[in-house]
Amino acid sequence: MMEDQEEKGNAENGIGRQKQVKDEYLLQFLDSLDGYLTLLDSLSSTLSQGWLELASARHAMGASRINGALLDLKVHAAATSLKVSEQDVDSMESQPCFTLCKWASSDNGERSSGEEKSLSPQLRHRNNSQLSEEKVSTRTGTPLILVDQQQRQKSLSVFGVLVSPKLRSAQLSFERALETLVEIANLHTTMLSMFEQVHKELENTNG
Amino acid sequence: MAGRAQIPTKSSALIAMIADEFGVVLLCWDTVTGFLLAGVGNVDLRRKTNYLIVDSKTTVKAIEDAFKEFTTKEDIAIVLISQYVANMIRFLVDSYNKPIPAILEIPSKDHPYDPAHDSVLSRVKNLFSAESVASGRR
Numbered sequence: 001m002m003e004d005q006e007e008k009g010n011a012e013n014g015i016g017r018q019k020q021v022k023d024e025y026l027l028q029f030l031d032s033l034d035g036y037l038t039l040l041d042s043l044s045s046t047l048s049q050g051w052l053e054l055a056s057a058r059h060a061m062g063a064s065r066i067n068g069a070l071l072d073l074k075v076h077a078a079a080t081s082l083k084v085s086e087q088d089v090d091s092m093e094s095q096p097c098f099t100l101c102k103w104a105s106s107d108n109g110e111r112s113s114g115e116e117k118s119l120s121p122q123l124r125h126r127n128n129s130q131l132s133e134e135k136v137s138t139r140t141g142t143p144l145i146l147v148d149q150q151q152r153q154k155s156l157s158v159f160g161v162l163v164s165p166k167l168r169s170a171q172l173s174f175e176r177a178l179e180t181l182v183e184i185a186n187l188h189t190t191m192l193s194m195f196e197q198v199h200k201e202l203e204n205t206n207g
Numbered sequence: 208m209a210g211r212a213q214i215p216t217k218s219s220a221l222i223a224m225i226a227d228e229f230g231v232v233l234l235c236w237d238t239v240t241g242f243l244l245a246g247v248g249n250v251d252l253r254r255k256t257n258y259l260i261v262d263s264k265t266t267v268k269a270i271e272d273a274f275k276e277f278t279t280k281e282d283i284a285i286v287l288i289s290q291y292v293a294n295m296i297r298f299l300v301d302s303y304n305k306p307i308p309a310i311l312e313i314p315s316k317d318h319p320y321d322p323a324h325d326s327v328l329s330r331v332k333n334l335f336s337a338e339s340v341a342s343g344r345r
Contacts, residue, residue, distance in 0.1 A: 033331070040322075043314075044314050044320055047241075050237075051241070054241060071240075071243065071248075074250065075250050076250055078249035080245055080246035080247050081221060082221070082222060082285060084284050084307065096284075096306050096307050096309070098284060098309070102246070103246055151246060152246070155243070155244055155246050158243075167244075170244060171244040173241070174241035174244055175245045175246075177241070178222075178242065178245050178247065181285070181287065181313070185285050185309045185311060188309055188311065188327065189306060192306075192327065195327075195331060195334075198334075199334060202334075
């Protein structure tokens with residue numbers, strides 16, 4: 001009888017632990033869903049600001065200076081790219097983790113080292129001072145992102161040498177939108193992963 | 208480990224864009240322009256871009272072809288698509304289930320984001336409504 005009671009206790013503990021795991025998956029899923037919707041709302045605001053600034057720049061500079069004919073169709077690599085790494089969720093699953101690399105083109109290193117060789121010391125000093133560092137976050141351990149002001153300026157120069165401050169503001173707004181999008185992408189993969197877990201648990205319960 | 212999906216890691220991947228700009232008057236490509244200003248534009252040696260601007264003359268087939276191309280290219284990690292454009296190829300977007308590239312539906316200037324049409328959110332909604340029907344029957 002004692003053994004029966006012990007077995008019954010163990011079974012109840014097992015069921016309790018299973019329920020705890022299911023609740024955990026469900027909570028994580030709901031958290032990621034909430035984060036996803038919040039970030040999408042934030043993205044909509046940022047994009048609206050960007051569109052407004054772009055429209056203001058067009059008003060200030062004229063429609064002929066901001067139009068489709070000016071898009072740069074010469075061969076060039078993206079100055080802003082993504083780094084994809086693998087993140088372990090549990091022993092059976094991994095999911096991608098996206099990191100934004102702003103204004104960090106692949107030939108940046110070559111170009112700057114090439115320029116260092118050919119430039120005089122004074123010019124070299126000026127070139128280095130154009131590189132600025134932006135700390136994204138030190139508390140969370142996010143690494144420093146080197147922002148190449150020359151790359152940013154090059155992107156604007158498609159629309160001429162002297163551009164409206166509104167165009168620069170629009171550029172910053174869309175950069176912020178990109179950062180939000182990368183956060184959304186990471187939450188998106190977490191949400192999908194949790195969704196699959198919850199789906200499996202529900203199927204096991206029904207089966 | 209058996210059954211573990213392999214995620215290809217990349218040190219420099221691209222963001223592709225399929226953005227709509229519908230309008231009669233001027234300059235209907237603000238979303239793509241904005242992201243190009245932010246530096247995501249890429250033109251390869253074959254002069255192919257990592258973006259498609261959708262206007263009134265763009266056919267559904269062209270959008271489908273661009274979607275298939277961007278989702279099969281190895282150097283693309285995220286595909287941004289205006290939700291309005293995604294609705295034109297909804298079947299294709301909903302049937303996509305790979306982790307990379309990630310497909311993100313974004314609002315456009317003339318069409319705000321609608322959670323009811325989002326591919327992932329509608330899948331979630333279907334799951335929970337199917338579950339509530341099943342539990343009701345039990």
